[in-house]
Amino acid sequence: IKLTSTKLGLLNPEVQIPTYDRRQVNPHTVHIGVGSFHRAHQALYLDELLALPDTERWGECGLGVLPSDARMRDALQGQNHLYTLAERSADKQSARVIGSIVDYIYAPEANEAAVEKMANPETRIVSLTITEGGYFIDEGTGNFLVQHPSIQHDLEHSDAPSSSIGLIAEALDRRRTRGVAPFTVMSCDNLQGNGHVISKVLRAYAGLRKPSLETWIEANVAFPNSMVDRITPATTRADIAWLATRFGIDDAWPVVTEPFLQWVIEDTFSNGRPQWERVGAQFTTDVASYEIMKMRLLNGSHLAMAYLGALAGFTYVQDIMADQLFVTFIERFMEEVTPVVPIIPNTSVPEYKKSLIERFSNPTINDQVTRICSEGSAKIPKWLLPSIQELLDRNLSVDLLSLVVASWIFYLGKGVDEAGKTLDIIDARAAELTAIASSAEEDPSLMLGISSIFGDRLFTNAIFQEKTAGALHLLATVGVAASMKQYLKRN
Ligand code: NAD
The missing domain is CATH 3.40.50.720 (NAD(P)-binding Rossmann-like Domain)
Incomplete structure (x- = not known):
């Protein structure tokens, strides 16, 4: 009708x-x-x-x-x-x-x-x-x-x-x-x-x-x-x-x-x-705390699965979430981020994280991996880098977060997934960033030095530089799944 x-x-x-x-x-x-x-x-x-x-x-x-x-x-x-x-x-x-x-x-x-x-x-x-x-x-x-x-x-x-x-x-x-x-x-x-x-x-x-x-x-x-x-x-x-x-x-x-x-x-x-x-x-009166919780956990997790998932050849978010390695990775990613998630009255962070895993796994939504990958140059500075900076300021681990940043750079530089299929990179800065990222494996400093994305503090942070370079190298040598397994084993 x-x-x-x-x-x-x-x-x-x-x-x-x-x-x-x-x-x-x-x-x-x-x-x-x-x-x-x-x-x-x-x-x-x-x-x-x-x-x-x-x-x-x-x-x-x-x-x-x-x-x-x-x-x-x-x-x-x-x-x-x-x-x-x-x-x-x-x-x-x-x-x-x-x-x-x-x-x-x-x-x-x-x-x-x-x-x-x-x-x-x-x-x-x-x-x-x-x-x-x-x-x-x-x-x-x-x-x-x-x-x-x-x-x-x-x-x-x-x-x-x-x-x-x-x-x-x-x-x-x-x-x-x-x-x-x-x-x-x-x-x-x-x-x-x-x-x-x-x-x-x-x-x-x-x-x-x-x-x-x-x-x-x-x-x-x-x-x-x-x-x-x-x-x-x-x-x-x-x-x-x-x-x-x-x-x-x-x-x-x-x-x-x-x-x-x-x-x-x-x-x-x-x-x-x-x-x-x-x-x-x-x-x-405190919208900001809800926003930070959502951006660091929901949007951050989307980025955590996006580039690794695209490189591994996934089309839909629900298919990524049908892979136990990715589910464990996202859970551990959220654990790493949790120390910098605000405490909000009457809101349980463990419950929120559990509901995110369920929502991402919804098998009927067909949310596209290309959608969550898109405009990474705008999303990474908002949804990932503030968590990294705050965790570093508190001497806490940023291992999984660094692997996620590395996966974005690797995705931009490679331009193809692990089966050789061309990736559909949607980003207002795609031309500039794919060119810089293609040489990042040998020398990530040019990429990590883009101050409009990484700011000045992260560029001069030796731990972040070293971790991201290490993660890039690992992705290039052993691939997505083996890199994720190594990171999960280490942490
Ligand atoms: P959409 O593509 O369905 O709709 C976007 C709308 O924005 C269209 O009407 C388009 O004409 C308009 N638009 C785009 N660029 C514009 C511009 N420069 N000037 C004026 N209008 C413009 O997208 P959507 O799913 O409705 O998402 C829109 C926004 O909603 C997102 O960017 C995000 O900020 C917010 N949002 C979306 C979701 C989601 O899951 N889709 C969740 C939370 C928040």
Whole structure:
């Protein structure tokens, strides 16, 4: 059955459908970057909240700013902005139609409508999941990339901007001049201190436009930090076919995700917010500790399995986790990292680690190894190197972590897996890094000396240099499995 609002009643009764009147839903949130993750996470929280009695009818309007978002606009518009969210694990498969997105604007063809939607007093939150690239931040320095062509374009055409930053700034400026209270700007991207990042970028941009706007933003706009978690791979044709066969739904672009989800938010909003705590979100003043726990254990483990797994020829995360050597390696990796994982009240680190092993092992998620390997030059400095530095500062072991760093360098330098198959290396710095990494086996200092990745302290740390060089040499001589075994035996 083709998914549309008039056909909801005809769907397989196993499929959960919106029980609320979608005509009453107000899109108080405008969300930029309606991709897989947003539709598996924040849109679901709103859908659950809308289904409860006595709640504000708080829904959202999607906003796409890239040309490639035309596909999402077409998919959603063809089905009254409804879509199916499927949860899969070894013992459970469920499907639910999400109704919280009630409108969608495709900015490349309607940027005035996009700005006016956000400038409208009905809009109370503008949220984002636009990937790291959407923030125009230099990975090395953390500075705003003023010279970026999109930013230069928007500064020259500030009343008809095309980037997320330009659009948000223009909408805030119109609210300011019209005497309308600002919306909250809420980043839900996987960036440490995501609220701080978007605040810094937006204020820097506003300052270049007009200092009075920057001052107004600083005084009035809230930028809550948040930690978001739910492993959600890109939807495949096989997922679409599976949904049709298993639940009888013909959906142009469903989302398939894992059962686990978590959202930890700082409670600072400039213009009200939905009562997300009623549907499982956690409010705290200490988002940073949750972020560090997640980045060091979840994202760190992803890196620990990614490059070794790619070199060993694996395609999916679940296949890596079906190999006991890798499971033991990941468990021991997490043990090595644990001394630098913060203690959080009411959170058990052993339980968290156990749940990660289960989540990674979910045999139905088909999370691709190429996805977790991608953009290593941005991920390694955030998810691995801070753990190494802190462990070294405390004279603790970094053996397994060094092997992981070495595996990334080896993967970049080799370009093929152990069976000789070409690796699909996705990284904004791929050309530069693969060239440097190809000679790293003889002399890793050139690679480890890249200060925009490794910083200055690790470059001058003899233990880290020696351990990484040793691990590289071992990988080159005995291969992935034998290297991992040697490390596990030694530690
Ligand atoms: P996706 O590819 O499905 O969607 C990405 C969305 O971001 C698209 O709408 C795209 O148009 C938009 N986008 C990309 N670059 C942009 C730019 N420069 N400017 C404006 N919009 C841009 O990806 P996804 O799975 O939805 O992941 C998006 C982000 O969500 C991730 O980068 C991460 O920060 C966060 N996240 C994802 C997961 C996950 O498992 N997928 C988990 C936690 C957090």
